[in-house]
Amino acid sequence: MPSSVEQFPIELWLKIFSYLEAHDLVKAFDNLNSYFRSILASHKLRLHVEINSKDIENTLSTTSIWSIIPLESIRLLTAQTSQSNLIVEFLLSNSSHLKHLTFLDLDVKSTYIKPLASILVNLVCIKTFSLREIQEVMNEEDKTNIFPCILRMHSLKQCILDLSSSKFLSTSATEQDNQPVNQTIKQLCINIGIKAEFFLFLIRHLLHVRLLRLQHLFWSESVYSLQGSLQSNIVAIVIGTANISFINLQRLIQTNPHLRCLHIIDWHMRDSDDKDALLDGRLHRLLDGIACIYVGTVLEAWDTEQDEMRAQITARSWLKHTKNVQCASNMPVHDRVIIIGGSIGGMMVAACLSKYFKRIAIIESDNVLNETLHKSKPDQIFDYRCRLANPASIGRSGVGQIYQIHVLQNIEWLGIDRFTLETAMRKELCLQFGNQTEWITNARLVELIADRSANVVHGTKYRLKDSSSSLDIYGNFIIDCTGRNTSSTKWLKESLNLIVPTVQMHFGCGYVTFVGERFKTGDSSLDSKPIYFSNANVPDNNTGCYISPVRTIKSTDENSLGILSTIAVNCVNAEYPPNDSYENLLDWVKEHLDRDFTVILNSTKLCSPLVSHHRAIDDRKYVESLGKKWPRNYIL
Numbered sequence: 024m025p026s027s028v029e030q031f032p033i034e035l036w037l038k039i040f041s042y043l044e045a046h047d048l049v050k051a052f053d054n055l056n057s058y059f060r061s062i063l064a065s066h067k068l069r070l071h072v073e074i075n076s077k078d079i080e081n082t083l084s085t086t087s088i089w090s091i092i093p094l095e096s097i098r099l100l101t102a103q104t105s106q107s108n109l110i111v112e113f114l115l116s117n118s119s120h121l122k123h124l125t126f127l128d129l130d131v132k133s134t135y136i137k138p139l140a141s142i143l144v145n146l147v148c149i150k151t152f153s154l155r156e157i158q159e160v161m162n163e164e165d166k167t168n169i170f171p172c173i174l175r176m177h178s179l180k181q182c183i184l185d186l187s188s189s190k191f192l193s194t195s196a197t198e199q200d201n202q203p204v205n206q207t208i209k210q211l212c213i214n215i216g217i218k219a220e221f222f223l224f225l226i227r228h229l230l231h232v233r234l235l236r237l238q239h240l241f242w243s244e245s246v247y248s249l250q251g252s253l254q255s256n257i258v259a260i261v262i263g264t265a266n267i268s269f270i271n272l273q274r275l276i277q278t279n280p281h282l283r284c285l286h287i288i289d290w291h292m293r294d295s296d297d298k299d300a301l302l303d304g305r306l307h308r309l310l311d312g313i314a315c316i317y318v319g320t321v322l323e324a325w326d327t328e329q330d331e332m333r334a335q336i337t338a339r340s341w342l343k344h345t346k347n348v349q350c351a352s353n354m355p356v357h358d359r360v361i362i363i364g365g366s367i368g369g370m371m372v373a374a375c376l377s378k379y380f381k382r383i384a385i386i387e388s389d390n391v392l393n394e395t396l397h398k399s400k401p402d403q404i405f406d407y408r409c410r411l412a413n414p415a416s417i418g419r420s421g422v423g424q425i426y427q428i429h430v431l432q433n434i435e436w437l438g439i440d441r442f443t444l445e446t447a448m449r450k451e452l453c454l455q456f457g458n459q460t461e462w463i464t465n466a467r468l469v470e471l472i473a474d475r476s477a478n479v480v481h482g483t484k485y486r487l488k489d490s491s492s493s494l495d496i497y498g499n500f501i502i503d504c505t506g507r508n509t510s511s512t513k514w515l516k517e518s519l520n521l522i523v524p525t526v527q528m529h530f531g532c533g534y535v536t537f538v539g540e541r542f543k544t545g546d547s548s549l550d551s552k553p554i555y556f557s558n559a560n561v562p563d564n565n566t567g568c569y570i571s572p573v574r575t576i577k578s579t580d581e582n583s584l585g586i587l588s589t590i591a592v593n594c595v596n597a598e599y600p601p602n603d604s605y606e607n608l609l610d611w612v613k614e615h616l617d618r619d620f621t622v623i624l625n626s627t628k629l630c631s632p633l634v635s636h637h638r639a640i641d642d643r644k645y646v647e648s649l650g651k652k653w654p655r656n657y658i659l
Contacts, residue, residue, distance in 0.1 A: 033062065033065075033067075036062050037065070037068055037069070040062070040063075040068060040069075040070070041068075041069045041071075041098075043071075044071055044072070044073055045070045045071065045072040045073075045088060045092055045097075046072075046088060048063065048070070048092075049063065049088055049091050053091055063091055063092055064091065064092070064093060065096070066093055066095050066096060067096075068092070068096040069096065069098045069123075070092060070096045070097050070098060070099070071098065071099035071100075071101075071126075072088075072092075072097050072099070072101070073101045073102075073103070074100060074101065074102045074113075093120075094117055094121055095120055095121075095122065095123055096123075097121060097123070097124055098123060098124060098125050098126065099124075099125065099126035099128075100121070100127050100128070101128040101129075102129050102130065103128075103129075103130045107130075107131045107132040107134075107135035107139075107157065108135060110129060110131060110135070110139070111131075111135050111138050111139050111142065114139070114142050114146070115142050118145040118146055119145075121146060122147065122148060123148055124146055124148055124149060125148050125149060125150045125151065126149075126150065126151045127146065127149055127151070127152050127153070128151075128153040129153070129154055129155070130155045131154060131155070131156065131157060132156075132157045133156055133157070133158060133166070133187070136154070136156060136166075136169060136186075136191060137166075137167050137169065139154075139169075140169035140172035140173070141172060143172050143173065143175075143176055144172060144176065146176070147177075147178060148178050149176055149178060149179055150178055150179060150180045151179075151180065151181040151182075152176065152179055152181070152182050152183070153182075153183040153185075154183070154184050154185065154186075155185040156185060156186045156187050156191075157458060158187045158381070158382065158458045158459060166191050167190075167191070168190075168191065168192060169191050169192070170191075170192050170202075171202050171203065173205075173208075174202055174203045174204070174205045174228055174229075175203055176205075176207075177205070177206075177207055178207060179205070179207055179208050180207055180208060180209045180210065181208075181209065181210040182208055182210070182211050182212070183212040183214075184212070184213050184214065185214040185215075186213075186214070186215045187215070187358070187381050187382055188215070188358075192213070192215070192217065202224075202228055203228070204227075204228050204230060205228060205229055205230070206230050206231050207231070208229050208231070208232050209231060209232060209233045209234065210232070210233065210234040210235075210236075211225065211229065211232055211235050211236070212236035213236070213238065214238045215238055215239070215358060215381075216238060216239030216240075216241060216264075216358055217237060217239070217240060217241070218240075218242070219240070219241065219267075219271070222237075222240060222242070222275075223278070226254075226255040226257070226278060226279075229255075231256055232255070232256065232257055233257060233258045233259065234257070234259045234260075234261075235257055235259070235260050235261070236260075236261045236262075237260075237261070237262050237263065238262075238263045238264070239262075239263055239264045239265075239266070239358070240262050240264075240265050240266065240267060241266040241267070242265075242267040242268070242271040242275070254278060254279070254280055255278060255279050255281070256281055257279045257281065257282060258282065258284065259282070259283065259284035259285075259286075259315075260275075260279065260282065260284070260285055260286070261284075261286045262286070262288070263288050263289065264288065264289045264291070265287045265289070265290045265291065266291050267290070268296060268297055269296055269297045269300040269305070269306060270296065272290075272309070273309060276309065276310075276313075282313060283313065283315060284313070284315040285310070285313050285315075286315075358380060358381050358382060358499065359380060359381070359382040359383070359384060359496075359497070359498040359499060360376050360379075360380045360382075360383055360384070360498050360499060360500045360501075361384045361386065361482065361483060361496060361498040361500070361501045361502070362383065362384065362385045362386070362502050362504055363386050363468055363483070363501070363502065363503045363504060363505055364385075364387065364503065364504035364505035364506070365385045365386075365387030365389075365449070365462065365464070366445060366504065366505075366506070367444070367448065368504040368506065369385055369387070369502075369504035369505075370385075370445075370448050370452050372502055372504055373385060373452060373456065374452060374455075374456065377456050377459055377460075380459070380499070380500075381459060382459060382461065383456070383459050383460045383461065384460075384461045384463060384496055384498065385460065385461070385462050385463065386463045386466050386468055386483070386485055386496075387462065387463065387464045387465075387466065388465070388466065388467055388488075389464065389465070390464055390465050391445075391446070391449060391462075391464055392449070392453075392462055463485065465487055465488045465489070466485045466486065466487050466488065467485060467486055467488065468483050468484070468485045468510070468514070469485060469493055470483065470484040470493070470514065470517070471483055471484075471501070471514045471515070471517075471518040471519075471657075472484060472495060472518075473518035473519050473654065475518075475519055475520070478519065478652050478654055478655060479654060479655065479656060480501050480519075480654045480656055480657045481497055482495060482496050482497035482498055482501070483495075483496055483501060499656060500656045500657075500658065501656065501657050501658070502657075502658040503657075503658065503659045506636065509659065511657075511659045515654070515657070519654060520651075521651050521653070521654075522651070532594065532595050533593065533594060533599050533600075533636050534591050534592060534593035534594070534600070534635065534636055535591070535592045535593075535600045535602045535608060535633050535634065535635045536590065536591045536592075536634050536635075537589075537605075537629060537630075537631050537632065537633050537634065538587060538588070538589055538590070538630045538631040539587075539588055539590055539624075539627040539628055539629050539630055539631075540576070540578070540583060540584075540586070540588075540627065540628040540630055541583075541584045541586045541587075541588055541623070541626065541627050542580070542582045542583050542626045542627065542628065543582045543583075543584060543626065544622045544623060544625075544626045546622060549619060549622060549623055550584060553572040553586055553588070554571055554572065555568075555570045555619070555620075555623065556568060556569040556570060556571075557616065557617060557620065559593055559594060559595045559597075565594060565595050565597035566592075566593070566594050566595075566597055566600075566616055567592075567593050567594075567595075567616075568590070568592050568593070568612070568620045569590070569591045569593070570588050570589075570590050570620075570623065571589050571590075572586050572587070572588050573587050573588060573589050574587045575587070587630070588627075590624070590627070592608065592611070592612060592616075594615075598611075598615075599635070600612070600615075600635075602633040602634070602635035603633075604633075605629050605633065608624075608633065609621070609624055609625060612624055
């Protein structure tokens, strides 16, 4: 006799099952009895499936979920797996069975976006489509426009695109004219910066779109000629960051006469006309007619009229002052930061900026990603460094050949040197931010790509060591983290005619570092301290010294402590420690530091060159004092 549960109408079970994920449903009901198994096999079932790699690989297997649930039952499909090739193959081979699929949510690697787009047209019932790109290294030329395929999805109502490059959405003027018109899409969200040309293309080809969400809109003055008498049916526009003048904001609103909601999180007010429009009330008159509005203004930090502008901003409830920034007025959108130098400073900057940029490019002159370094243990990394033909080039701290003679005999691991620390950090950076970070190794930067009229650096030219031709890379910000060996002074002079001081003064902030073998001093209290330091804390103490052990070594000299140490002598707002000779450095230590450091260093054998780093003056202030403007998106 059937149980009371089985006497429920099948329509009720179908409704209940529609709220459950397919794997949970099969696990709970498949082996219960034949009644529930028949419901699972019903084509009337409407299922949500969170597909995984195993499901895709076992499509034809009798043990897979598809042997129980027909593909025709799937209404909602979510695939969040890194095996993009399997996702594309699955959709391609089963598109005829997925005829009732209405919701598709995918994570896809960059190289598979184009083949995926060609399949979308075959999924005739899709109403909601969400695509997130899994970033990987890919030539910009290989990224082709996928939006025409989306326009041909004539049942699509909501589309969300989270991409890393505007190349996936770029079209020429000729191509735009030949694209189909879509009359079904009501909501479009694009999580990448787009230019006004593409915005106007959307208006032309999405006839019934109501809600438009954009991460970044860049609207230049030259676009107006493309606009003509365009008018859209858009009711709500949400923009993350708007690089748009007041005049073009007027044009945007004129293009959207049905606009009832405008939300701009950060509007960069840069031109004088933008500020005049705020101060004389034109901005208020333009926007007060929109029913639901929020505009967050971003003012330049050096603006002399900020107090008056803030007063005008606070007078309107819908207008807010979000922050001050210093940025270029016509910088194109690349959503990428370029970091020059992959040492500790460069990696720290990359990790910090991972929250703000989708793509981070690190240009590094050495082969720091070679297989030997990545597979070595910490002590093996140290040995590798000592065996280099030129340790100073890749070791960063300038340790010379005399070093390797000393440490390659009976070594016992004690601490970690900078080179080993860098390698460990580099492994971790690749592990955590591998999808965002692109390493360009064995490369030398040769030139800045700059616009003198706008005082902006758009990117850099670099050359691989085994190539004679240069390559271009573009970004929103360029950050030089090469430290004391920087060539920024040369690049800025060549590209922007900026004169940056290169002659160091004798007074400022800096240090001298070296590696030394410690010997007995005759003072047992000092000899028993492998780590010894004194901080430079202004204004009370402007000089300091750090002694940190790297390794223990076996020595034939009975007076040796068997310790190899990294030693740094530093100053803050004081006379630089000299690096021309060890004797002169000892005289400086005797004059500026406590007696203990003089005793220790007098009993230390120098095992490496004296490497210095001096910062005498602020380069930016110096340049501006000469009447020049520092490039707004270049950081040294």
